[in-house]
Amino acid sequence: MTDDPMNLTANEASIDAILRSMTVADLELEDPPADLWSSIEASIALEEVVPVSDNVVDLTTQFRRRPTILVAAAAALIVLVGVFVASSGSDDSTYEVVGGAELTWADGFVDAGVDASAAAAILVDGDTEAVRLDETMLPAAPEGEDLELWLIGVDSTGELTIQSIGVIDDPSDDRAYEVPAGFDPDAFDTVLVDISFEPRDGVAAHSGASVVRGPIVDA
């Protein structure tokens, strides 16, 4: 090329210079990781379900737990609660840590969570999974409300499955929260850990008032 000047305009010359600085490797743009789109989709969808507008009713329908899961979860809890009580507390040495999540506040979450953070460890013991909260810096729930722990699964079509894991009585304890057997984290492209404020109003669905949230990554 250099042997053949073409009297390029400034605009053309600027591209000519960039092309000359490139190698074939610059043309080989690799595909983003396969799960990246679902993470983007989940991130945006979860922002949009936060009830900062009048859409609350509409949006929280997505958060309504499915009756079948509730039944399964209730059954599983009855079976597992005895086992769990025995193995919870400070000794979860029989559990293997298989993943973790850094939970942070985001735009649209409750204002009280702006400085909040938490780490969640995903524990497995046989067929039993549990979530343990570590390094929690969480605001106290407002009067008449609780802090509640959730898992949010996003499948390959973008559909959300929201599963309550339990009410957080004391964020600083090292209790592990059992994941109900009806919720299979492996069935989803992305699973997020979420902590919300939940009014004691008898409504089982997620209020949309998230405090912190973060995606689970493998340990």
Place this chain on the structure above:
Amino acid sequence: MTLTEIRPPIAPEARYSPRVTAAQAPVGNNAESAFARGDDNALRLAYDAHGRMVYGFCARSLDPERAKDVTQEVFVSAWRARHRYDPAKGRLGAWIMAITRNRIIDNVRSEKRHSDRRADEDTIDLSTESEVDATSDKMLVADALLELPERAREVITLAYFHDLTHPQIAERTNIPLGTVKSDIRRGLARIRQHLESQHD
């Protein structure tokens, strides 16, 4: 828009194929206007059209984990800020790449400051920005090249990536020498349009 409304419009295996022609590629004014309006599927189309370029830019500037995170942040931020995108002021790809550039520079600066607290911050900033800008230009040009008509793409590839002279290209492709030169010039001008953005 809800999550369920932004389903993939095309099969995953068809995504990002370099064999997708300009006519098939989900870019252009309609897709860009749809993005600015926040239409359903518009973000997915933008990701399909520009995801490789954004990720390629991040992967060349950051470690793999950060590259993935920053790519995600870029598309989420772009979608949040879509009302600020004006198709009349430039191509969507260039606008998204400007967001990517700023995110990468923030990340590179924080990494460098972390690894060498004694470094002169002005020096870091200048070298960082020029390196990142150069990578951004390369990724935009690589992406724009894919959208050129096939003959122009071939001629430019032979000239710049196989170091053939114009007469050698004419001989190799059986295209008249004058046409080789005009294809290159027009190609350069069209690539330039991809890089232009009058957004603030």
